[in-house]
Amino acid sequence: MSTKTIDQINEKIKKGKAVVLTAEEVSKMSENHTPSEILKKVDVVTTATFGAMCSSGAFINFGHADPAIRMEKLKLNDVNVFSGVAAVDAYIGATEESETNPKYGGAHIIEALIKGEDVHLEAHAKGTDCYPRKEIVTTINKNNVNEMFLFNPRNAYQNYPAATNTTNKMIYTYMGNLLPKMGNITYSTSGELSPLLNDPEFRTIGIGTRIFLCGAQGFVSWNGTQFNTSVKKNKNGIPVHNATTLAVIGDMKQMDPEFIKAAYFEKYGVSIYIGIGIPIPVLDEEIARCVSIKNKDINTTVMDYGKNGHPAICETDYEKLQSGTITINGKSIRTAPLSSLYKARIIANKLKNQIIDETFQITQPVQNLPKNTNLTGLEIRGENK
Amino acid sequence: MKKRFILTFPAGRTNNPITYDLIKKYNIKINIIKANIGAEEEGSLLLEMIAEESDLNNAQEYLKENNINCQSVEKRVQFIENECMHCGACTAVCFAGALTLGKDDWKLSFDATKCIVCELCVKACPLGLFEIHFSE
Structure with missing residues (x-):
């Protein structure tokens, strides 16, 4: 069986001979090409997603004032920011909300910093011999901080359940506003374009993989939190609900506000839309088969967000979800996405052009992501109300 | 008309x-x-x-x-279209069919002739791009 190496592919890219397609283009191509033919013809496939990814945040270093302060209580634009990392380092959690305006939070600060806007900083400290200052009020922006980089613990979920609501009341969730009595169904992946659905066994994506992150070049830094390889798979090897995730890192100073958006979900809270693109080198026939996956071959589970534990109602597939309606128990139900396929396509095409233009190099992972992982829940110990 | x-x-x-x-x-x-x-x-x-x-x-x-x-x-339904990221969250609640995603390009479009001013899109949009003034 023939194979290719990443070095060979990068060599082809340098010579201007590499063929780079988006995952949607290669899915279309697979209608009349075998995996073996795709392996011969295609070198890299670009995947992308643009969706709400709450588990995101940014490390930032402000630099030292004179006299210096060991920031202990810190607010940026009235949003609490974690300052328990040394004197002037901080972590801005995307979902942290302002106490005075709950529709504004960490995500908005991250977006404002990327846009180059000034952000109000207020910090307090007890004062020490080496850091005598007890308070500071100033403004910061992308040009006057030392570093600011996104470090998102859980992004790019490999599949996600679709959501509906069987109760008699409208409910407001991170899966959008769900009408009563199964009046709608929302879903949140880019289907056949989604990164981890095109490399379900992590043959090419691993720690150190260079990725498109919000317009900059970032990296997969670790397996994401709640990384679960034990989810039931369909006949095509695709988990039928949320499974693995990625922790990703990238320089915010290089990011483009077009590909990162602060968001607010009614009665849920602040979140952030993150744009991620991942190139998959087509190294062998098995990878060629994986990147050819079509929406109809990717299943997900419809879950009832109106009930505790979100019990499963049925399974469906992304071709049906993207058609605009699905039928459950004879009832036709409107479906709607929450992640932007429009933006994901822009990212996949942008990444494709960057690879062709040699501004984005394909990488070999430094280490593979873990196998045979499970999720544990949080057991309630001691007294609880 | x-x-x-x-x-x-x-x-x-x-x-x-x-x-x-x-x-x-x-x-x-x-x-x-x-x-x-x-x-x-x-x-x-x-x-x-x-x-x-x-x-x-x-x-x-x-x-x-x-x-x-x-x-x-x-004039009464204000939609800041140029900031829309075309996620589709508003289409989930627009049962009048005024807000739809294009079948091919997945871009959001708003058809005012179908709007029933139910105001559900106001709360559904994660970017808060809709403002509706029915009762002044």
Whole structure:
């Protein structure tokens, strides 16, 4: 069986001979090409997603004032920011909300910093011999901080359940506003374009993989939190609900506000839309088969967000979800996405052009992501109300 | 032509049979979609009007003379389109079918002729891009 190496592919890219397609283009191509033919013809496939990814945040270093302060209580634009990392380092959690305006939070600060806007900083400290200052009020922006980089613990979920609501009341969730009595169904992946659905066994994506992150070049830094390889798979090897995730890192100073958006979900809270693109080198026939996956071959589970534990109602597939309606128990139900396929396509095409233009190099992972992982829940110990 | 308008009645005008006049005097086919009377007896009415353009113009003149504000739905539904990321969250709740994603390009479009001013999109948009003024 023939194979290719990443070095060979990068060599082809340098010579201007590499063929780079988006995952949607290669899915279309697979209608009349075998995996073996795709392996011969295609070198890299670009995947992308643009969706709400709450588990995101940014490390930032402000630099030292004179006299210096060991920031202990810190607010940026009235949003609490974690300052328990040394004197002037901080972590801005995307979902942290302002106490005075709950529709504004960490995500908005991250977006404002990327846009180059000034952000109000207020910090307090007890004062020490080496850091005598007890308070500071100033403004910061992308040009006057030392570093600011996104470090998102859980992004790019490999599949996600679709959501509906069987109760008699409208409910407001991170899966959008769900009408009563199964009046709608929302879903949140880019289907056949989604990164981890095109490399379900992590043959090419691993720690150190260079990725498109919000317009900059970032990296997969670790397996994401709640990384679960034990989810039931369909006949095509695709988990039928949320499974693995990625922790990703990238320089915010290089990011483009077009590909990162602060968001607010009614009665849920602040979140952030993150744009991620991942190139998959087509190294062998098995990878060629994986990147050819079509929406109809990717299943997900419809879950009832109106009930505790979100019990499963049925399974469906992304071709049906993207058609605009699905039928459950004879009832036709409107479906709607929450992640932007429009933006994901822009990212996949942008990444494709960057690879062709040699501004984005394909990488070999430094280490593979873990196998045979499970999720544990949080057991309630001691007294609880 | 067919168009949707929001009529705003000042306090004290909600007892007048304005809709009757629009039908009888101006030959307008009317579909009442939404109506509301506020605490001070001011009122709002969402109407679909089907009529010849000249009749519709005369009707608007009549409403003006009677101190009733008549604005097309587009003017009362503000959508900051250039900031839209086309996620589709609003389409989940728009049962009138005014907000839809393009089948091929997956871009959001808003068709004011279908809007029933239910205001569900206001809370559904994660970027808060909709503002609707039905009752002023």
